Amino acid sequence: MNDVRIALHAVSKVYGKRAAVDAVDLELRQGERVALVGHNGAGKSTLIKLMLGLVRPIAGRVEVLGANPADRRAINVKRCMGYLPENVSLQPNLTGEELLAFYARLKHRPVAENAKILERVGIAHAAQSRIATYSKGMRQRLALAQALIGNPRVLLLDEPTTGLDPALRHTFYTIVRDLRAQGATVLLSSHALAELEGQTDRVIVMSQGRKVADGTLADLRRLARRPVRIRVTLHDEHVTLFPRIAQTALEWHRISERTFEVSCAEPEKIEVVRQITDGNLSVADLEILAPSLDDIYAHFLVTESAE
Numbered sequence: 306m307n308d309v310r311i312a313l314h315a316v317s318k319v320y321g322k323r324a325a326v327d328a329v330d331l332e333l334r335q336g337e338r339v340a341l342v343g344h345n346g347a348g349k350s351t352l353i354k355l356m357l358g359l360v361r362p363i364a365g366r367v368e369v370l371g372a373n374p375a376d377r378r379a380i381n382v383k384r385c386m387g388y389l390p391e392n393v394s395l396q397p398n399l400t401g402e403e404l405l406a407f408y409a410r411l412k413h414r415p416v417a418e419n420a421k422i423l424e425r426v427g428i429a430h431a432a433q434s435r436i437a438t439y440s441k442g443m444r445q446r447l448a449l450a451q452a453l454i455g456n457p458r459v460l461l462l463d464e465p466t467t468g469l470d471p472a473l474r475h476t477f478y479t480i481v482r483d484l485r486a487q488g489a490t491v492l493l494s495s496h497a498l499a500e501l502e503g504q505t506d507r508v509i510v511m512s513q514g515r516k517v518a519d520g521t522l523a524d525l526r527r528l529a530r531r532p533v534r535i536r537v538t539l540h541d542e543h544v545t546l547f548p549r550i551a552q553t554a555l556e557w558h559r560i561s562e563r564t565f566e567v568s569c570a571e572p573e574k575i576e577v578v579r580q581i582t583d584g585n586l587s588v589a590d591l592e593i594l595a596p597s598l599d600d601i602y603a604h605f606l607v608t609e610s611a612e
Contacts, residue, residue, distance in 0.1 A: 339507045347514070
């Protein structure tokens, strides 16, 4: 059974003389949460518009749920999709309830289902209030609610946590996990790289319209070969003994009175930890700090610029 929900085959899109998307190949599968990351102008929003069928490629082929999303006959495919744009514009004179009713009718979905969606995103209490009275965070949640209409099989989210406080961001990612468990394909385009760690199954890195990396966070860490940092904190009585185990080819740095840190390659981390734990030292704390998504993203951008 083919579980590919979205496929781009050598897709390119040009605006004037600028290649917004340059020969991109990618696949998004059923039940995947995929992060799409890149600087402004990297091609993220254009990719989403191509997947929605809002723009057509000048070369290559786009398939969503087995059809060309830009084809007028693909209306049933679009009813199976949800989209949250980066810049949310909602009619201020409508109530939240009225706005969702409008979108539900566009998707040919029962309006009665909207009450559960509003409750799910945490604004059921404001369903009959005019959108003009909503806070920025409430508007973002309402925009997410319209994207959830009809339990979409494909959900495209462009900067989805803009305007949400930490508690609401937690709620948002809980919803995303639930959708994934139900088999939905979720694409998250975001600049908030730190919060994406642990929330996605794959990361696609875009730069100047090209896909420069695609894989799990573990895959990208291996490709980037960024160093692992190991931080050890000792109890007071053993601080003066630390140089005894620090006499290695690696360079340790003292970052506080009792805390020391070293950087090493991924394969070396176990040996470094063994040296620490076998050194007859009283260790108060030990941390292994893997490269963050920010570190990995920066690595691929620098590598791409150097080519």
